Amino acid sequence: MDAAIKTLEERATQAEKDVARISKLLSVLETTTEQAADSATASKEQSPEAQQSQTTKPKKSKEHQTNAFTVKTPKGMIDYTPPQMMIREHLFKTITNVFQLHGAVTIETPVMELKEVLTGKYGEDSKLIYDVADQGGEILALRYDLTVPFARYLAKHSVKQIKRYHIARVYRRDQPAMTRGRYREFYQCDFDIAGEYESMVPDAECVKIVCDILNALKIGSFVVKVNHRGILDGLFATCGVPEAKFRTICSAVDKLDKEEWTEVRREMVEDKGLDEEVADRIQKYVCLNGGIDLVQRLSEDEKLMGNEMAKKGVEEIGKLLRFCELYGCSEFVSFDLSLARGLDYYTGVIYEAVLTGANVGSVAGGGRYDGLVGMFDKKGRKVPCVGVSLGVERIFAVLEARSKAEDSVQRTNHTEILVTSGQSGMLEERMKLCAELWSLGIKAETEYKKNPKLLSQMQNAEKEGVPLAAIIGQSELETGVVKIRVVGSRDDVEVKRSEMGPYIKKKLQEL
Secondary structure, three states, rough: OOHHHHHHHHHHHHHHHHHHHHHHHHHHHHHHHHHHHHHHHHHOOHHHHHHHHHHOOOOOHHHOOOOOOOOOOEEEEEEEHHHEEEHHHHHHHHHHHHHHHHHEEEOOOOEEEEEEHHHOOOOHHHHOEEEEOOOOOOOOOEEOOOOOHHHOOOHHHHOEEEEEEEEEEEEOOOEEHHHHHHHHEEEEEEEEOOOOOOOOHHHHHHHHHHHHHHOOOOOOOOOEEEHHHHHHHHHHHOOOHHHHHHHHHHHHHHHHOOHHHHHHHHHHHOOOOOHHHHHHHHHHHOOEEEOHHHHHHHHHHHHHHHOHHHHHHHHHHHHHHHHHHHOOOOOHHHEEEEOOOOOOOOOEEEEEEEEEEOOOEEEEEEEOOOOOOOOOOOOOOOOOEEEEEEEHHHHHHHHHHHHOOOOOOOOOOOOOOOOOOOOOOHHHHHHHHHHHHHHOOOOEEOOOOOOOOOHHHHHHHHHHOOOOOOOOOHHHHHOOEEEEEOOOEEEEEEEEEHHHHHHHHHHHHOO
């Protein structure tokens, strides 16, 4: 019995060894098969020339293989270089200063909104909204502007009165025109006043803000066109446009700043089914522009004044123009009946700023939208609002072109003084002096090389447009002074180190 058991154990041990040997052989066979398959696939994907080259050249490692993707920005989006950012920083600072001058506070809203928040607010432009892929059950879209998110914000937080500004990116799936400042991703700078106030007072302040900003930027001659949705709807009704077609005809009129009347008329008649006689009646109005004189002329139009919407609109425009005169900006304002602004949410005064000496389209636009907040309020409570939005990219295009035309150094930083030395072994002393200047609130930097030549340092300061240079050496350290040089004129003055802060700040003001 013992012998039989021993024999069975020996056979079991041998069987385990055989199984292990077979498993090892199968693993080797499987690896060889996979490698052969990978090699065959790679060979099929290569051209005959590449296959031939493979037989004579060793295969490159993954570290040496080049990337196959194209290095570019998405269509209608752009990178900005340091010189460009200096211009943009100046632009944003100027706009923000004017907003704050008028007492506005700022808010922030998400770059994405629920799709239902945005749809139905932009008329025919709703097709330009960027949809976002489903990220967990919510149908989202990138914001098209800052106005609709602001209205949603007012409703969500039950805000009844606020004067706010908001500077942020918005997105439109539009056909870009890069040379004219039309992008798919761009900044808007919005100023809005929400709340119940005296008629046309907030509206006039929005016009004044646009004029102040464009004048502060010294951007050239411009005009702020103003009109009223009530006047447009009234004249449409007077001319015989069916009420159901008001918005679509308004969208066509809005193209008069880009297209000739013949093309706009063709769109009205052929594409939107408007009667030819009605289109011709509209033309008699939309070709008019002026000031108080035009208000008086429309007030004497009995047929037009028979429409309550038009009558109220003409009265409010007259008041707006008077308030603009009080604000000292009436010389820049034109009452223009061709201005329509195609967005559906406008309910009263509308306006648009255009540069008269540059072909970039409108650079600012806005108007009154008293019903928008009520769309988001559960009880439909309305909050009257009026605002304006500045198109930063178009203004930037003009400022950049002007900067390139000027024969001057285009700065890429804000450095006020470069800390230098003409002697060796001064790196640590230069670093100490930089630290002192930073603590005094002076924008300073020094070169990172251990022993740079003084001439090279001064040339770099001149190239970068740095106005001042601080020069130190062993003698300056021993006597406790710093030599301050005006880079442009190369004039030097020795100043006590303890007094260098006030001296540098005063010198910067003089320059």
